[in-house]
Amino acid sequence: MTGRCRGVALYATLALLAGVSSLDAQISFDRIVRAERTPNEWLTYNGDLSAQRHSPLAQITPANVKNLELQWVFQARSLEKFEASPLVVDGILYTVQAPNDVVALDATTGRVFWVYTYAPSPLARLCCGRVNRGLAILDQTLFMATIDGRLIALDAKNGGVLWNVAVSGARAEAGYSFTVAPLVVKDKVIIGTAGGEYGVRGFLAAFDAKTGREAWRFHTVPGPGEPGNQTWSGESWKTGGGSVWVTGSYDPESNLTYWGIGNPGPDWNGDQRLGDNLYSDSVVALDADTGRLKWHFQFTPHDVYDYDSVQVPVLADIDWQGRPRKALLLANRNGFFYVLDRTSGEFLLGTPFAKITWTTGLDANGRPQNMVPLSEAGTQIFPGVQGATNWYSPSFSPRTGLFYVPVWADTYSTFTKRPVEYKEGQRFTGALPGMPIRLLQPSPVVNRRRPEDGHGAIQAIDPKTGTKAWEFTMTDVIDAGILTTASDLVFSGNREGYVFALDARTGALLWRANVGGQASNSPMTFAVGGRQHVAFAAGSSLFVYALRQEGR
Amino acid sequence: MRRSTSIAAVMTLAAATLLVAEVAWAQGHGFTPQDIESGGLLYQANCTGCHGPEGDGVAGVNLGSGRFRRGTADEEIARIIIGGVPGTAMPPSTFSEAQAMWIVAYLRSLADAAPSGPVAVGDRARGKALFEGKGQCLMCHSVAGVGSRVAPVLTEIGSMRRTVELQRSLLEPSAEIRTDNRFARAVLRDGTTTTGRLMNQDTFTVQLLDMKERLVLLDRANVREFTVLNESPMPSYKDRLTPTELADVVGYLAGLRVRR
Numbered sequence: 003m004t005g006r007c008r009g010v011a012l013y014a015t016l017a018l019l020a021g022v023s024s025l026d027a028q029i030s031f032d033r034i035v036r037a038e039r040t041p042n043e044w045l046t047y048n049g050d051l052s053a054q055r056h057s058p059l060a061q062i063t064p065a066n067v068k069n070l071e072l073q074w075v076f077q078a079r080s081l082e083k084f085e086a087s088p089l090v091v092d093g094i095l096y097t098v099q100a101p102n103d104v105v106a107l108d109a110t111t112g113r114v115f116w117v118y119t120y121a122p123s124p125l126a127r128l129c130c131g132r133v134n135r136g137l138a139i140l141d142q143t144l145f146m147a148t149i150d151g152r153l154i155a156l157d158a159k160n161g162g163v164l165w166n167v168a169v170s171g172a173r174a175e176a177g178y179s180f181t182v183a184p185l186v187v188k189d190k191v192i193i194g195t196a197g198g199e200y201g202v203r204g205f206l207a208a209f210d211a212k213t214g215r216e217a218w219r220f221h222t223v224p225g226p227g228e229p230g231n232q233t234w235s236g237e238s239w240k241t242g243g244g245s246v247w248v249t250g251s252y253d254p255e256s257n258l259t260y261w262g263i264g265n266p267g268p269d270w271n272g273d274q275r276l277g278d279n280l281y282s283d284s285v286v287a288l289d290a291d292t293g294r295l296k297w298h299f300q301f302t303p304h305d306v307y308d309y310d311s312v313q314v315p316v317l318a319d320i321d322w323q324g325r326p327r328k329a330l331l332l333a334n335r336n337g338f339f340y341v342l343d344r345t346s347g348e349f350l351l352g353t354p355f356a357k358i359t360w361t362t363g364l365d366a367n368g369r370p371q372n373m374v375p376l377s378e379a380g381t382q383i384f385p386g387v388q389g390a391t392n393w394y395s396p397s398f399s400p401r402t403g404l405f406y407v408p409v410w411a412d413t414y415s416t417f418t419k420r421p422v423e424y425k426e427g428q429r430f431t432g433a434l435p436g437m438p439i440r441l442l443q444p445s446p447v448v449n450r451r452r453p454e455d456g457h458g459a460i461q462a463i464d465p466k467t468g469t470k471a472w473e474f475t476m477t478d479v480i481d482a483g484i485l486t487t488a489s490d491l492v493f494s495g496n497r498e499g500y501v502f503a504l505d506a507r508t509g510a511l512l513w514r515a516n517v518g519g520q521a522s523n524s525p526m527t528f529a530v531g532g533r534q535h536v537a538f539a540a541g542s543s544l545f546v547y548a549l550r551q552e553g554r
Numbered sequence: 555m556r557r558s559t560s561i562a563a564v565m566t567l568a569a570a571t572l573l574v575a576e577v578a579w580a581q582g583h584g585f586t587p588q589d590i591e592s593g594g595l596l597y598q599a600n601c602t603g604c605h606g607p608e609g610d611g612v613a614g615v616n617l618g619s620g621r622f623r624r625g626t627a628d629e630e631i632a633r634i635i636i637g638g639v640p641g642t643a644m645p646p647s648t649f650s651e652a653q654a655m656w657i658v659a660y661l662r663s664l665a666d667a668a669p670s671g672p673v674a675v676g677d678r679a680r681g682k683a684l685f686e687g688k689g690q691c692l693m694c695h696s697v698a699g700v701g702s703r704v705a706p707v708l709t710e711i712g713s714m715r716r717t718v719e720l721q722r723s724l725l726e727p728s729a730e731i732r733t734d735n736r737f738a739r740a741v742l743r744d745g746t747t748t749t750g751r752l753m754n755q756d757t758f759t760v761q762l763l764d765m766k767e768r769l770v771l772l773d774r775a776n777v778r779e780f781t782v783l784n785e786s787p788m789p790s791y792k793d794r795l796t797p798t799e800l801a802d803v804v805g806y807l808a809g810l811r812v813r814r
Contacts, residue, residue: 416586433628434655436586448754452733453782455588476757498756514758 029091029139031188035254042529044090046249047136047183048395049485049526052317053251055397057527060489061534062549067491067503067513069550073535074112076105076544083522084539086136087183087395089144090528095537096139096158097544101132102148104156109530112546118161123150126174127427128181129199135249135393135523136183138191140211147180147193153209155191167214169193169207175427177202183249187259187290190217194246198264198310201430204244206261206286208293218293222246222263222281230280238275241424243267244282248312248393252290253328256345259290260315260330268422269308270376270432278303283311285332287347297347302336303369306376307360307417308387308435309336316405317344318398320465331465333396333407335389338364341465353468355461356390357412359383376419380436386415386456387435388479395483395524399490402506404462404471406492408480413439413456439479449478449498460484460494462509472509483524485536493536495521501538501545517545585659591732593660596653598714603812604643607716609664612643618716620665628658664716673717674801681806684799689791697810703767704751705788706735712810720807724800727786737787738762740772741779748772752782 029045037043037050041058048055062070078084082100089096095109104118126132126149138145143164144156151172155164172178177200185192190208198204204222209215222244224230234242243266250261266275266282283302288295302309316331322341330344337358341351349368360383361370374383388410396407415435422432438455451457458476463469482495490506501521502514519541527536535548598607609617624639625631632654638646649657685691692701695708711720722729738752740760748770750762760772760780774780791800 429651434652436589436659438586438588448734449756477755478757496757500757 028141031140031186034140034186042090043092044088044526044528045139046089046185047087047138048249048251048314048524051185051187051252051254053249053314053395054316054318054400054486055314055395055484055524055526056399056486056488058488059527059529059534060487061529062487062491062503062527062536063489064491064505064512066549070503070513070515070536070547071550072515073110073546073548075546076107076112078542078544079103080542082133082542083131083520084542084544085131085133085181085523086539087524087526088537088544089137089139090526090530091139091158093530094158095528096137096144098134098136098146100134100542101126102134102146104137104144104146104161106158106161109528109535109546116161118156118163120146120148120154122148122152123174125427126150126179127177127197127200128179129196129429133181134183135181135247138184138186140186140189140191143211145184145186145191145211147182147184149179149181150174151178151180151195153180153184153191153193153214155211155214165214167209169195169209170216171205176200177427177430182247185249185252185259186211187252190290192250192259192290194222194261196245196247196264198243198245198247198267199269199429199431200427201241201243201267201424202245203240203242204246204264204282206246206288206293208290218291220286220288220293220295222286223266224280233277233280235274235276241267241430242275242279242282243269243430244279245310246312247310248314251315251317253317253344256296257290258287258296258344260285260287260317260344262310262312262315262332264310264312265305265308268424268430268432270306270417270435271419271422272304272306272376273419274422276304279305283309283336285311285315285330285342285347287344299340299342299347299349299368301332301334301338301340301368301370304373306419307336307383307415308431309334309360309389310393311335312393313391314395315344316396316398318400318405318465320403322350322466329465331396331398331405333391333405333409333463335385335392336360336370337385337390339405339407339463339465339468340368341468351465351468353463355407355463355470356409357384357414357456358390359414360385376417378419380416380418382414382416384412384414385410386413386437386439387417388413388415388437388439392481394481394522397484397486397492398465399486399506401488401490402462402486403464403466404506405465406460406462406484406486406506408482408484408494409459409461409473410439410479411457411459411475413437413479451478458496460492460504460509462492462506474504474509474511480521482521482538485525485527487527493525493527493538495525495538495540497521499540501525501540501547515545515547517541517543519543585655585662588733589656589659590663591660592653593656593658594663596649596657597660600647601657602713607712607714609661617661618664620662628655628662631658631661673721673804674797675717675808676798676801676803676805678802678805678809680799681802681804681809684795684803685806688799689795689803694788704763704765708807708810710810710812712808713812715807717804717808720804721800723788724791724795724803726792727788727790728784731784731786737783739779739781739783740777742772743776743778 086098177197223242245264266279284300420433458479462471492504495501694705750764
């Protein structure tokens with residue numbers, strides 16, 4: 003036996019002792035498709051490709067959740083909002099420190115293995131913070147899209163750069179930026195561009211995971227000769243927005259990938275972009291191999307309220323009028339909860355989950371009727387500019403059959419129509435609507451909200467009927483997403499600096515902890531060393547909880 | 555007596571007009587009363603050192619007039635607030651775009667809420683005596699550490715609020731109550747009532763500064779009834795002070811300035 007062989011043999015023995023197999027380290031796409039078979043991991047932004055943000059883990063239960071105990075904290079070297087959802091693979095937690103540093107930590111202790119530091123161009127223009135929502139992984143490669151228009155592949159073992167490409171046309175100085183966590187489908191990495199407040203022409207693009215070479219591109223604002231271009235008057239398509247800044251979902255059966263599309267530009271004056279403005283405020287279903295559009299559904303045609311439809315398109319097989327149906331569930335910023343047939347895009351249901359005044363209602367095809375135009379004197383509209391919900395993830399539990407959504411209930415803005423002119427790199431929005439509720443801050447602020455300004459809530463909605471099963475009401479609004487587990491727990495956090503657990507069937511509060519910073523991402527869960535953990539980001543830190551161990 | 559009543563009535567009417575003007579303006583510009591309030595807080599904390607509470611502290615510049623030398627659109631003025639004016643004493647700031655816009659909202663509200671007539675500003679020394687004596691203001695307020703801390707501290711109020719606002723607060727204390735100055739009343743499950751200044755609140759707890767100057771945290775689970783009061787506990791001085799006395803108190807308050 004040579005020394006080298008002895009070394010290999012020794013390694014193999016050690017690996018067995020540690021319960022590690024070399025196979026585990028490879029995150030094949032097949033493993034991502036079957037994420038529910040490896041519930042200890044968290045392999046995509048929303049946990050799996052259906053984007054249900056539901057975990058099969060059930061060690062933490064309604065009965066014992068009160069025994070949750072803080073295990074470790076990661077304090078980011080950043081004062082930005084912590085919007086990233088971590089990934090966990092084989093006991094290693096990967097996350098992003100805003101804007102674009104990648105960190106690998108031991109998931110049990112929080113000790114850092116490596117930090118990849120990336121300094122994005124200072125020319126990057128972001129409407130709402132220099133943030134990032136997370137990573138994707140395939141095999142042993144991590145993917146991060148940057149706020150200055152690049153896509154970077156890193157070796158998950160040491161943070162070394164495998165490739166770093168400038169995405170064609172994504173010029174930071176013109177307002178193109180990536181804040182989205184990429185989605186891996188087969189051998190490709192899919193991202194979309196932000197910049198809906200800068201007059202970008204939005205797109206989704208797929209890149210070869212091995213090389214970073216662009217494989218396909220879907221323009222969310224069609225150009226001349228493409229179907230849908232006629233929904234933009236004149237040259238308005240060139241600055242039409244239609245940004246993409248929240249990760250989509252994927253159905254392996256149909257090979258369709260679903261993405262929510264952002265607002266048209268300029269945001270609050272539609273006079274120079276007459277027409278429906280496709281595919282702004284829509285969900286699009288694309289062939290994952292080619293990027294070809296299979297179908298689309300537009301929630302808010304000719305939007306003048308900034309009702310981005312980037313909300314996560316959640317895929318669920320539900321009972322629909324007595325028959326199984328392949329559904330797409332989406333609680334929209336415009337205040338309606340939608341159920342669509344995800345194979346065809348057919349509208350099945352749309353019901354309001356908050357106070358709505360921008361339309362009198364939806365017709366049989368889901369198209370809003372009698373939309374309220376904006377005036378130069380100012381028009382008060384519900385929901386407000388931040389919407390009835392926003393980018394933070396909802397959750398669907400196949401066990402309860404309920405859809406859980408963070409809600410800004412009964413909030414409003416005063417919208418004012420003002421002239422606006424496109425200048426590259428400048429905001430292309432119109433007048434910023436007034437709102438009694440402030441935008442999210444990383445640090446806690448004194449709650450000065452008045453009851454008449456609306457409130458925050460978590461709602462459980464039955465997709466079969468669109469009716470509310472329960473509501474957990476909060477004093478302040480909410481900017482955190484929702485995780486559900488197979489033990490019928492709902493985890494979330496809020497602007498007040500709490501993280502908490504509710505009973506998924508009743509909405510009853512079961513546990514809460516004050517972590518002192520505003521929660522601005524969606525909780526996730528994983529298991530390591532036989533113990534289930536739940537991770538919450540609040541302020542600029544990540545807080546990881548597990549059940550208290552007996553005898554400790 | 556009759557004369558003082560009519561003056562008070564005119565003043566009340568002026569205060570009401572102010573309020574209406576502010577609301578109409580907010581609608582016209584897409585700003586809310588909260589924008590104006592936030593902008594006012596930022597302005598008072600960062601700008602009054604040079605520009606003064608009335609916006610006229612720098613020679614040749616009157617921010618309260620509604621006209622600006624270097625810009626007309628809200629966005630232009632916001633850019634100046636952020637970037638400063640090179641070659642002048644106006645420095646760049648670290649305000650966000652939204653914060654700068656709130657300050658614009660506040661400055662515009664100054665012009666729209668300009669008083670219909672001059673505000674009577676009387677004798678400071680007489681005003682101080684009234685403030686501490688007949689007015690019983692130290693029962694709730696404090697100046698330079700003397701008095702109660704339940705109501706807003708007035709040590710530097712003259713640097714922060716305009717005379718028209720000081721006068722209005724004395725005549726119509728409930729006309730404008732900043733959200734951080736509101737009082738709340740909680741009836742606990744055991745029947746006891748706690749009233750105090752609402753310091754903070756969340757889904758699970760309420761934090762008050764009670765009338766005995768104790769910082770109290772209440773668990774909402776123990777609270778049977780919770781009311782944020784829309785009325786100020788402060789009485790109106792419309793009928794408690796003569797117009798001359800009122801002017802003297804305004805004079806005293808306006809003179810309570812930041813000392814450097």
